Amino acid sequence: MSHSNVEAFFNSVASKWDDWANDDMDRVRALFSQIGIKPGDKVLDLACGTGVVTELLHEFSLAPVHGLDIAENMIVRAKEKYQDKDYASFEVGDFMSYPGEKYDAIVIYNAYPHFLDPKALSSRLAETLNIAGKFAIVHSLGRKQLSAHHDPLGPKISRDLLPVREEAEFFKEEFEVLKADEGEDFYLIIGAKNANV
Numbered sequence: 001m002s003h004s005n006v007e008a009f010f011n012s013v014a015s016k017w018d019d020w021a022n023d024d025m026d027r028v029r030a031l032f033s034q035i036g037i038k039p040g041d042k043v044l045d046l047a048c049g050t051g052v053v054t055e056l057l058h059e060f061s062l063a064p065v066h067g068l069d070i071a072e073n074m075i076v077r078a079k080e081k082y083q084d085k086d087y088a089s090f091e092v093g094d095f096m097s098y099p100g101e102k103y104d105a106i107v108i109y110n111a112y113p114h115f116l117d118p119k120a121l122s123s124r125l126a127e128t129l130n131i132a133g134k135f136a137i138v139h140s141l142g143r144k145q146l147s148a149h150h151d152p153l154g155p156k157i158s159r160d161l162l163p164v165r166e167e168a169e170f171f172k173e174e175f176e177v178l179k180a181d182e183g184e185d186f187y188l189i190i191g192a193k194n195a196n197v
């Protein structure tokens with residue numbers, strides 16, 4: 001696994017990212033509404049890129065949202081876009097060695113296949129969530145669309161996802177899986193941290 005490949009790739013595409021992003025926010029809102037983010041929840045927009053969904057997460061939490069991304073050029077752009085929004089803050093960092101604060105909810109939007117070791121990700125999510133905290137892996141593309149999208153990037157940048165119920169198994173040591181659902185144009189895993197973790 002090499003995070004430096006992921007970092008280099010996303011640094012190289014950051015200036016074009018917002019021209020490419022054409023997410024249908026109504027569809028994303030409908031997916032996020034299933035997470036159960038409550039007003040006042042402290043939310044981490046993990047692998048936030050340029051902050052495509054940071055504003056939407058704030059719509060649910062009505063509280064500060066923090067964005068973390070390994071690619072500095074993405075974060076530079078996010079900071080520019082949100083410079084007059086008090087609720088948003090952004091930071092460059094690799095989540096797999098992130099020493100940051102704890103959160104009530106961690107949302108990984110359109111970024112999960114770039115975390116190449118899902119079991120290690122599950123441990124990091126558990127460490128970074130408060131008691132009863134939730135994580136959500138959300139894609140506004142289906143698994144087949146995702147593979148087609150990622151194949152040209154090669155195995156050093158992303159991995160193909162398993163059928164969602166099989167993929168959810170990676171999280172079951174630390175989480176109760178509340179939802180593992182997929183369709184032609186979405187992929188969704190939501191987990192709540194086990195009390196004994």
Ligand SMILES: C[S@@+](CC[C@H](N)C(=O)[O-])C[C@H]1O[C@@H](n2cnc3c(N)ncnc32)[C@H](O)[C@@H]1O
Pocket residue numbers: 003006007010021046047048049050051052053068069070071074093094095096109110111114115
């Ligand atoms: C496909 S982009 C999605 C960005 C954003 N969520 C969006 O939907 O526009 C994937 C992002 O994951 C970030 N990323 C990958 N691995 C990471 C890690 N270990 N820690 C933090 N960010 C990471 C990349 O730098 C990249 O910006």
